[in-house]
Structures are given as C-alpha cells and as structure tokens.
Amino acid sequence: xxxxxxxxVAGGVEKAIERQEDIGGNCxxxxxxxxxxxxxxxxxxxxxxxxxxxxxxxxxxxxxxHSTYLVNLATPKDELMEKSVDCLQQELYAARALGVKYxxxxxxxxxGSGVENGLDRIADAVDVLKIPDExxxxxxxxxxxxxxxxxxxxxxxxxxxxxETPNDDLGVCIDTCHAHAAGYDLADGFDRVLEELDSxxxxxxxxxxxxNDSKDPLGSEKDNHEHIGEGxxxxxxxxxxxxxxxxxxxxxxLETPTSDGKSYEENLERVRSLVA
Ligand SMILES: [Zn+2]
Ligand SMILES: [Zn+2]
Numbered sequence: 001x002x003x004x005x006x007x008x009v010a011g012g013v014e015k016a017i018e019r020q021e022d023i024g025g026n027c028x029x030x031x032x033x034x035x036x037x038x039x040x041x042x043x044x045x046x047x048x049x050x051x052x053x054x055x056x057x058x059x060x061x062x063x064x065x066h067s068t069y070l071v072n073l074a075t076p077k078d079e080l081m082e083k084s085v086d087c088l089q090q091e092l093y094a095a096r097a098l099g100v101k102y103x104x105x106x107x108x109x110x111x112g113s114g115v116e117n118g119l120d121r122i123a124d125a126v127d128v129l130k131i132p133d134e135x136x137x138x139x140x141x142x143x144x145x146x147x148x149x150x151x152x153x154x155x156x157x158x159x160x161x162x163x164e165t166p167n168d169d170l171g172v173c174i175d176t177c178h179a180h181a182a183g184y185d186l187a188d189g190f191d192r193v194l195e196e197l198d199s200x201x202x203x204x205x206x207x208x209x210x211x212n213d214s215k216d217p218l219g220s221e222k223d224n225h226e227h228i229g230e231g232x233x234x235x236x237x238x239x240x241x242x243x244x245x246x247x248x249x250x251x252x253x254l255e256t257p258t259s260d261g262k263s264y265e266e267n268l269e270r271v272r273s274l275v276a
Contacts, residue, residue, distance in 0.1 A: 001272065002027045003025060003252040006255045007264075013030065013048075014051045033094075064251075065094060066104055072108035073122045076117065076118075076121065077111075092132055102135070104138040104140050118149050122163075123162035176210065178223060208252075210253050211256075213227060213237075218232065238271060
C-alpha cells in the first residue's frame with residue numbers, strides 16, 4: 001500500500017523525507033513554497049540532490065507537489081490568469097528539479113463568467129503550460145462551493161478533454177472529503193460512486209487519492225477535513241476505498257488536521273487497519 005501525508009518543508013525540502021519516515025509514510029506531498037502566496041521555491045542543485053538522495057534512500061514513491069491555493073485557471077480576469085499560469089509553471093519546474101512526479105491543483109472558480117467559459121479558460125491555460133516529460137499535472141476534484149469547478153466527475157473529464165495537451169500529461173486526483181462534500185456517498189453509495197467515476201471520468205485517469213474525512217454532511221459543499229474515521233465519511237467509507245481493487249493501487253495522501261494534537265501517524269495506522 002502506498003500511503004503518506006502532506007508534510008512540511010520547513011528547514012529545507014529534504015526534511016520532508018525525515019518527517020515522512022517519522023510518521024511511517026512511503027510516499028508524500030509537499031508545497032513548493034508558501035500555499036497562500038505566489039512565491040514558489042527555486043531549488044538549487046544541492047537542495048534537489050539532497051531531496052532526491054534522501055528520498056531514494058527512504059524508498060518513498062511517488063512524491064507530489066500541491067499547488068498554492070491562489071491559483072485559479074478558470075478566472076475571467078487576465079491578470080489573475082497570468083499569475084496563476086506563472087505560478088503553476090514554476091511548480092512544474094520545481095517538480096522536475098526534485099524528481100517529483102505529480103503537481104496537483106484546484107482548477108479554480110469561474111466567478112460568474114459561467115461553467116462553459118470557465119472550462120474553456122482552464123483548457124487555454126493548460127495549453128500554455130510546459131509540462132515537463134517526467135511530470136504529470138493533476139486536476140483535483142473540489143467540494144464545489146460557489147462557482148468552483150471540478151465538483152462533478154464529468155467536469156473533471158471536460159478538463160482532460162478540452163485542452164490540446166495530450167492526456168498522458170494530465171490526470172486527476174480524487175479527494176475523499178471533497179467528493180463527500182460534493183454529494184458522492186463513499187459509505188452507503190460506494191458502488192455507485194465507483195461506477196460514476198468510471199463512466200463519467202474513466203478510472204484510468206485517476207492517479208492519486210487524497211484521504212481525508214469530512215466534518216460536514218454529505219453534499220454540504222464544505223471543505224473541512226477531519227481525522228480518518230472520525231468524520232461524516234467514517235470508517236465504512238474508507239474501508240470501501242482502501243479495499244476497492246480499482247483504487248487500492250493508487251498512492252494515497254493524508255491531509256488530515258495537524259493543529260489539534262492528533263498525528264498523521266495515528267491516521268496512517270487507522271487507514272492501514274481498515275485494509276481487509
Ligand atoms: Zn486534497
Ligand atoms: Zn480540502
């Protein structure tokens with residue numbers, strides 16, 4: 001089972017590997033900079049070698065860069081679009097420098113310009129990006145609040161289909177908390193969700209899972225992560241996910257709360273305990 005957590009890079013990017021070791025993960029996710037600013041780290045050779053070596057030694061695979069929360073490729077505003085494209089491009093280059101396979105991002109919100117327009121803007125922006133050979137850009141499903149795109153599996157499919165960029169360079173990350181918030185019932189309706197994921201998106205396009213429970217009810221459109229098994233998805237939902245043949249080969253990343261004393265380690269153990 002490939003499972004790890006989103007860990008901090010404080011003190012240097014190679015520190016992420018140590019932190020992952022400490023909690024017992026074997027893959028992981030980081031920010032390449034600060035998630036609430038436009039600043040993306042540029043890694044020099046020492047830093048990227050340090051990260052690559054530490055990672056090879058630990059055997060962690062794969063790694064993921066989570067894009068900043070400011071990126072909005074669906075925006076009708078040109079200035080925000082330009083900043084978003086620049087930022088994602090820097091993150092793609094950071095991934096190449098570090099030997100990180102995936103960059104995952106939230107597609108964005110159309111802010112009143114309409115779904116069709118938003119999806120077209122995303123496609124145009126993706127086509128401007130230079131996606132390095134070794135890196136895959138992943139659209140993440142969203143809780144769907146406001147005019148945010150990516151709530152429905154069918155919309156994620158549009159994001160893969162509309163750009164000229166070949167599908168090989170693109171993929172999808174499914175976040176369990178966001179799916180639950182979007183109305184996909186992973187506990188009682190799991191078989192149907194899996195069926196929809198395949199018919200509307202295509203299981204072959206899903207390359208990564210974010211494992212988070214949800215503080216809010218099904219269909220709430222709210223994005224508040226909870227510890228595994230302690231939220232509205234519950235053990236039953238995660239038991240379904242980690243035991244599904246269609247999903248259990250995928251790398252799984254925890255983004256559970258870190259501010260309340262409960263550790264990633266406990267969440268990792270909880271997930272592992274659900275594997276039949
Ligand atoms: Zn996520
Ligand atoms: Zn979230």
